[in-house]
Amino acid sequence: xxxxxxxxxxxxxxxxxxxxxxxxxxxxxxxxxxxxxxxxxxxxxxxxxxxxxxxxxxxxxxxxxxxxxxxxxxxxxxxxxxxxxxxxxxxxxxxxxxxxxxxxxxxxxxxxxxxxxxxxxxxxxxxxxxxxxxxxxxxxxxxxxxxxxxxxxxxxxxxxxxxxxxxxxxxxxxxxxxxxxxxxxxxxxxxxxxxxxxxxxxxxxxxxxxxxxxxxxxxxxxxxxxxxxxxxxxxxxxxxxxxxxxxxxxxxxxxxxxxxxxxxxxxxxxxxxxxxxxxxxxxxxxxxxxxxxxxxxxxxxxxxxxxxxxxxxxxxxxxxxxxxxxxxxxxxxxxxxxxxxxxxxxxxxxxxxxxxxxxxxxxxxxx
Amino acid sequence: xxxxxxxxxxxxxxxxxxxxxxxxxxxxxxxxxxxxxxxxxxxxxxxxxxxxxxxxxxxxxxxxxxxxxxxxxxxxxxxxxxxxxxxxxxxxxxxxxxxxxxxxxxxxxxxxxxxxxxxxxxxxxxxxxxxxxxxxxxxxxxxxxxxxxxxxxxxxxxxxxxxxxxxxxxxxxxxxxxxxxxxxxxxxxxxxxxxxxxxxxxxxxxxxxxxxxxxxxxxxxxxxxxxxxxxxxxxxxxxxxxxxxxxxxxxxxxxxxxxxxxxxxxxxxxxxxxxxxxxxxxxxxxxxxxxxxxxxxxxxxxxxxxxxxxxxxxxxxxxxxxxxxxxxxxxxxxxxxxxxxxxxxxxxxxxxxxxxxxxxxxxxxxxxxxxxxxxxxxxxxxxxxxxxxxxxxxxxxxxxxx
Numbered sequence: 001x002x003x004x005x006x007x008x009x010x011x012x013x014x015x016x017x018x019x020x021x022x023x024x025x026x027x028x029x030x031x032x033x034x035x036x037x038x039x040x041x042x043x044x045x046x047x048x049x050x051x052x053x054x055x056x057x058x059x060x061x062x063x064x065x066x067x068x069x070x071x072x073x074x075x076x077x078x079x080x081x082x083x084x085x086x087x088x089x090x091x092x093x094x095x096x097x098x099x100x101x102x103x104x105x106x107x108x109x110x111x112x113x114x115x116x117x118x119x120x121x122x123x124x125x126x127x128x129x130x131x132x133x134x135x136x137x138x139x140x141x142x143x144x145x146x147x148x149x150x151x152x153x154x155x156x157x158x159x160x161x162x163x164x165x166x167x168x169x170x171x172x173x174x175x176x177x178x179x180x181x182x183x184x185x186x187x188x189x190x191x192x193x194x195x196x197x198x199x200x201x202x203x204x205x206x207x208x209x210x211x212x213x214x215x216x217x218x219x220x221x222x223x224x225x226x227x228x229x230x231x232x233x234x235x236x237x238x239x240x241x242x243x244x245x246x247x248x249x250x251x252x253x254x255x256x257x258x259x260x261x262x263x264x265x266x267x268x269x270x271x272x273x274x275x276x277x278x279x280x281x282x283x284x285x286x287x288x289x290x291x292x293x294x295x296x297x298x299x300x301x302x303x304x305x306x307x308x309x310x311x312x313x314x315x316x317x318x319x320x321x322x323x324x325x326x327x328x329x330x331x332x333x334x335x336x337x338x339x340x341x342x343x344x345x346x347x348x349x350x351x352x353x354x355x356x357x358x359x360x361x362x363x364x365x366x367x
Numbered sequence: 368x369x370x371x372x373x374x375x376x377x378x379x380x381x382x383x384x385x386x387x388x389x390x391x392x393x394x395x396x397x398x399x400x401x402x403x404x405x406x407x408x409x410x411x412x413x414x415x416x417x418x419x420x421x422x423x424x425x426x427x428x429x430x431x432x433x434x435x436x437x438x439x440x441x442x443x444x445x446x447x448x449x450x451x452x453x454x455x456x457x458x459x460x461x462x463x464x465x466x467x468x469x470x471x472x473x474x475x476x477x478x479x480x481x482x483x484x485x486x487x488x489x490x491x492x493x494x495x496x497x498x499x500x501x502x503x504x505x506x507x508x509x510x511x512x513x514x515x516x517x518x519x520x521x522x523x524x525x526x527x528x529x530x531x532x533x534x535x536x537x538x539x540x541x542x543x544x545x546x547x548x549x550x551x552x553x554x555x556x557x558x559x560x561x562x563x564x565x566x567x568x569x570x571x572x573x574x575x576x577x578x579x580x581x582x583x584x585x586x587x588x589x590x591x592x593x594x595x596x597x598x599x600x601x602x603x604x605x606x607x608x609x610x611x612x613x614x615x616x617x618x619x620x621x622x623x624x625x626x627x628x629x630x631x632x633x634x635x636x637x638x639x640x641x642x643x644x645x646x647x648x649x650x651x652x653x654x655x656x657x658x659x660x661x662x663x664x665x666x667x668x669x670x671x672x673x674x675x676x677x678x679x680x681x682x683x684x685x686x687x688x689x690x691x692x693x694x695x696x697x698x699x700x701x702x703x704x705x706x707x708x709x710x711x712x713x714x715x716x717x718x719x720x721x722x723x724x725x726x727x728x729x730x731x732x733x734x735x736x737x738x739x740x741x742x743x744x745x746x747x748x749x750x751x752x753x754x755x756x757x758x759x760x761x762x763x764x765x766x767x768x769x
């Protein structure tokens with residue numbers, strides 16, 4: 001039971017007051033001085049007899065004491081990232097783990113190993129690791145450290161340890177069971193609010209994502225037509241004498257407009273589209289987190305019910321219940337703190353990204 | 368230009384109305400009638416306004432007028448009418464002739480046509496044109512009485528001449544090439560412009576969706592709510608602005624369209640020249656062959672093979688009296704022919720001279736008009752960008768307050 005163990009290691013005295021725990025997880029207002037810098041780059045493809053896959057270079061620079069060295073360079077493939085994510089989710093079921101880029105885009109436009117796809121994925125992976133590094137709790141996770149520092153063979157042997165497939169399946173079964181049971185009875189108001197918010201947010205962000213893609217597509221179509229528009233004027237100027245110069249001038253301006261449109265499109269695809277997509281994924285993650293929290297609470301509730309029915313083994317149970325209550329409490333607080341943090345981040349991101357879009361459009365029109 | 372009708376008279380096509388009536392085959396039809404208002408421009412004393420005369424005409428009457436002018440003044444580049452059916456439409460515009468926007472643009476085009484004719488030094492003096500503007504009843508009959516339809520050259524004749532003419536004036540040949548190029552390039556341009564307009568419309572309108580989602584999203588946000596809401600409003604403004612922008616662009620497209628149709632008018636003049644030239648060449652050829660025939664008969668030598676000659680050789684020569692008679696007839700014909708040729712030559716030269724004068728006038732008009740059109744297009748684009756800057760500056764402010 002790793003989460004309880006963590007809590008115990010941080011504060012040795014019992015009982016733990018809820019408020020002190022919130023402080024543990026609270027995001028500090030002052031900007032942290034970063035001591036962990038990660039980059040993901042240099043995709044390389046590897047061909048074996050069985051499969052072809054891409055590895056990315058992960059470079060870490062740090063000044064932290066717990067790291068043996070100050071610089072690390074390793075190569076990781078997508079599977080390794082998946083592993084890291086699931087380990088983090090296991091260890092911190094109610095913390096918000098950043099999203100990973102999807103396994104495979106079904107949109108049909110992007111081929112599995114096209115340059116565009118690889119580049120988009122690389123950027124998303126880079127973001128993923130950096131978000132973990134920025135998280136006050138996750139950044140100290142042991143598996144995270146191993147991910148950043150271990151050599152390939154070290155990593156695979158480490159991966160083989162840890163809870164097996166069966167226990168993970170058990171978790172999933174319990175999760176499904178609890179979700180089938182429906183809304184948890186004693187869910188604190190705060191989390192119901194969160195749930196409602198997430199539902200609406202998820203809806204809206206998905207729509208926004210679609211709109212942004214649609215705009216990109218329309219702009220691209222516009223650009224394609226514009227490309228033909230300018231040269232016609234040049235062609236015309238060849239038949240004219242008096243107005244030839246004016247026509248050539250118009251042709252030149254239209255071509256400039258074309259270039260400006262290209263820039264605008266690039267701005268969209270580099271900035272707005274990836275962020276919207278990330279938050280689409282985030283909304284899914286958050287729904288998952290909320291479910292897990294409900295699940296933990298469900299465990300507590302069922303134990304409490306059981307206690308009410310079996311008055312005899314009261315003492316034993318109370319301790320267990322006590323532990324579970326703490327667990328729930330922790331989970332709740334972790335979630336709340338993280339939630340606030342996430343929202344702030346989201347706000348910031350949205351703000352900057354839309355401002356960016358606006359700026360791009362300004363630039364476009366000024367040109 | 369001082370004597371132009373346009374200077375003496377204010378002409379407007381001020382209204383358009385849907386009418387129903389019966390056509391020539393006594394079937395019911397719907398058509399649009401246009402109100403033409405005219406008012407004499409005199410030096411106004413005491414600020415008195417001259418009375419306004421008005422009458423209604425439909426598109427087919429305009430067509431009749433133009434046909435009359437083209438036939439009666441073949442050396443003039445006659446201004447074109449606005450299109451009969453809507454062409455080069457992009458998706459928002461309808462191709463329906465009854466659509467109010469189309470009718471409105473056609474009204475403007477018809478007014479433009481009348482103004483152009485009225486400002487033409489030759490055309491404005493035409494009586495039929497004047498009565499088109501002033502006499503409601505009986506105008507059609509008046510036009511038909513001129514018998515202009517008889518003077519019209521058949522299409523087939525014209526086509527034939529184009530292929531067979533040997534020595535057309537080089538300038539006309541060049542002009543024909545130019546008008547072909549002009550027509551092809553302008554129609555290409557209009558087609559692409561329509562597509563570009565369509566796409567631009569799409570870009571703007573999708574931004575409107577932002578407005579709705581932002582406002583829904585702002586409902587669940589505390590700090591971001593206000594910023595989102597106002598930004599959404601600006602997105603709506605942005606999306607709505609495209610309608611006016613594209614409407615203005617339609618006017619620009621119409622200006623180009625006029626010159627697209629002018630190309631056809633240019634070609635008509637060239638065709639007339641080719642026809643006249645061909646006629647001339649045929650007449651000259653005919654004269655030459657008659658002269659030769661005459662010579663042969665007179666000298667008795669047969670230089671060219673002819674069935675008649677053959678038969679007369681086989682079945683006996685003709686009598687000297689018969690020959691004398693034939694020669695006399697031929698000599699008369701030759702005399703006639705020479706006179707005809709002279710007058711045709713003169714006609715041809717006159718035509719070339721006056722046609723070329725009008726073509727020069729047209730060229731100047733075209734260059735001036737197209738330059739102005741291009742300038743106004745540029746101005747439109749600048750204004751569009753300025754609007755865009757304004758909207759996005761506002762949006763940016765809203766976003767930064769989120």
